[in-house]
Amino acid sequence: MLSMGVESRSVFETWLDKEKVFLATLSKEPAQETLEMEYYQKLVNLRDLESSLTVGLPMLPADTDAMYAAAASQMRRIETQWRHAIETRDKTQAVVEDLEIRLSIALRWENNGEDWIRVAKMATNRRYQRAIDALEGLVVARMFELSKAYICTQGINWRKHIAKALQGRSKGIKSALEGNNDAATAMCPACTQLSWEQIVDYAFLADFDLLCNGREDIRGEPWAQPAGRVTMDQHFKLLRADEEIACLNLEIPRRVTHMVDEDAFLIYQAQRLVREGNPGLAHQVTVQRMERGRFNTLHMEWLVKLSKEPGFTASLIPGVS
Structure with a gap:
């Protein structure tokens, strides 16, 4: 922290807020910019369509009947394409007019105008x-x-x-x-x-x-630097560690109590079965208790080692179930 010039851990909370704000801006583009770029693109499309319609219909030669039939068929295709181009231009014109209303544009943008150049660069x-x-x-x-x-x-x-x-x-x-x-x-x-x-x-x-x-x-933001990321991760891991310690202070006594109660329960059941004249089943219960006891002993050894660590605040005294 000192090498990064961070004086307090509270700075990491600020970094996290800045990162959230940055990621929120990436979720979607601003509505105003999106409309402006759509308007620009429609203007480009409208200009191209109008340019294509400035060229008149071609005159096809028809010196013979065969040539006339072929020319007539080709002319029908050209006229259909021409009609479709006009319809597309009219639809594009309607979209442009709608966007002008939504963007409150009084005068249509001209090619190489200030707004045109700005939004063209944006697109x-x-x-x-x-x-x-x-x-x-x-x-x-x-x-x-x-x-x-x-x-x-x-x-x-x-x-x-x-x-x-x-x-x-x-x-x-x-x-x-x-x-x-x-x-x-x-x-x-x-x-x-x-x-x-x-x-x-x-x-x-x-x-x-x-x-x-x-x-x-x-890349110049401290929370985006590799060292900053590692330090910030360590900060939040420490916060979660405090929460985990509080949970373990409850879970460890519960685990110890469960192991003690389980052993006492199996001993009682084995003795009860012997008294009732069922030594075979009592033997199986004893085998189960011995197997469980080996694991419980191992768990207790680890818990005892853990209790000797500095900062250990849980209790190994079994509770009453």
Whole structure:
């Protein structure tokens, strides 16, 4: 804590709150930004549709009857496509007008206008961020699978199964990597592209550095640093340890009482069976008591050792059931 400049453990609670706020912002995009990007995309679509409709219908040659029949058939297809394009344009126009009402836009955004450029950059960033999210998820999943593949206790068949899964996962990573690099090129300025060799070399989560180009770079936050994460985890483990001690102060006497009562109960039942003339069953009860007693003795040895540790607050005196 001193090396990190943390003077009080209460700081960790603040760090946790900041982390929760950050994660909450990642759950969904702000509604205003989502509507603005949708409006921008619809404007782009509307502009493209209007550009395609500025070209008139072509004039097809029809010098002979055969050529006329072919030209008529082709013209009908073109007219159908033209009609569909007009319908699509009208639908897009209606969506644009609805978004203008929802966003309170008095004047439609012009190409290369201030709002147009701002939201265009926002849309490009979103595409890049989503590409990063997809790539990150696949790489992290691959790292966890690799960690399983190198566990010595895994059987050979299970490891072969994981190896096959990794081959399929690698194809997905390559596809996501291409999408990420395409999105990185579209950024202004262009972001650094990643190679397959870099992705394969990621072996530890600490080396995974794709989040630097996310919606918010959190690498400078103390709660995002490896040392900060470990220290914060230790803080909350200590808090849970206090709760666990309170629970053990109740559970240990209960366990001791149960062992004593169980032994007394089995002794009583064995004696009762002998008095009732059933020595065979009494012998089986005695065998059961001896077997249980060996485990209970081992438990008591561990509890006695534990009671000698500093800070032990439970009681080994059996209660009354």
